[in-house]
Amino acid sequence: MTEIWAHRGARREAPENTVPAFELAVAQGADGIEIDVQLSADGVVVVMHDETVDRTTDGSGPVVAHTLAQLRKLDASAGMARHVGVKVPTLAETLDLLAPTGLKLNIELKNSEEDYPGLEERVLAAMAAHDLADRVVLSTFNHYSLKKLQTLGATSELGMLYTDPLYKPWRYASRLGVGAIHPPARFVLGAGWVRHAQAAGLAVRPWVVNSERALARMFRWGVEGVFTDVPAVARAVRDGQ
Template identity: 55%
Template sequence: MTKVWAHRGASADAPENTLPAFELALEQGADGFELDVQLTRDDEVVVIHDETLERCTDGHGWVADHSLDDLRKLDASAGRDGFGGTRIPTLGDVFGLVQGTEAVINVELKNSKMAYKGLEERVLAVIAEYEMTHRVVLSSFNHDSLRYLRSLTGGVRLGALYDQPLWKPWAYARRLGVHALHPSLSSARRRVVRHAHDEGLDVNVWTVNEASDIMRMVEINADAVVTNHPALAREVIG
């Protein structure tokens, strides 16, 4: 059955990439969630999508220019009512939240625009610390980073993110050495899913928010839909 992964948590109903959004996603029946990670100035792994702070917090400037202590002081509610004082979590905070659950965490490394030296190693260290190896999928648009991750670990599953259609993406994924394709909704096709499954690959599709699209992904046998609306997806999929 197609799984429901909440995109940055239940981001339609709570501030994205925050503990309230992840808690709500689990309450809404998500099988897991997708989140984004970056490095602070002092090499801590924090959960935030943008390389800069303005959109989602009351801070300013680059995430990479701030220490974890600096970032902990910011309000990450993005102005949403009822969530004032919400903080930027660390990856460890999120792993602590899901201890005792079976939730799968898709960790996207945000290293396509910002070259975070050591991000891969730091993420793997947090995964090992919380014994999350078999419940994590690491993904990135930076496929060189995925190659590097492949050289560092044989235990954590890897997913290749892409937006525009690829020529025979299942073959490309095998050459890349990843375990899953993570296409955008516009690039997800029945043929891609069929060939990927023949190669032993999963296909996890983002970002799927409409009921009709969710059902279409179920019909083509996608392994997971990444959605801002996990409650809706749970209702559609059952």
């Protein structure tokens, strides 16, 4: 059965990458939650998608230019009136919240534009402290980072994110040594394409799949998971098939 992964939580109804979005995703029956992590100026792993705080908070400037204390002072409600005052969470806090739920977790390392030295080590340490390696997928657009995670002995599944069209991406992913490919949904070219990837030993989890029609298509094609902004809608479509 195709798993439903809440993309940055249930972000259509609560501020993305915040505790309310994660709690709502759990309540809506998601199988997993996708989050994004970066480093603060003082080396704390925090959960945020953009490399700057401008879009989702009332602050401005790069995430890496803010200490954790400075990030804590920001309103991360992204303009959602019901959630004014919500804070930027740390990875540790997020793992504290999600560990008891039994849900899976995709941790995307946002180290394609910012280098973030030591991010891989800190993420692995946080996972080890919560004993969650078997429930986590580690993904990034930075494929050098995927190789570094392998070198560091990561035992979690590694997911290869990409944005440009790749010809037979399962060949490259197999050489890279990862366990999953996470393509844009438009690059998943049918059930046969999915079967080729799966025959190479790869899980397929497209992003971001939101319409009922696209969700039904992905479920029919048998992908391992979908990243979606609307986990409740995805659950209804899957349950109705």
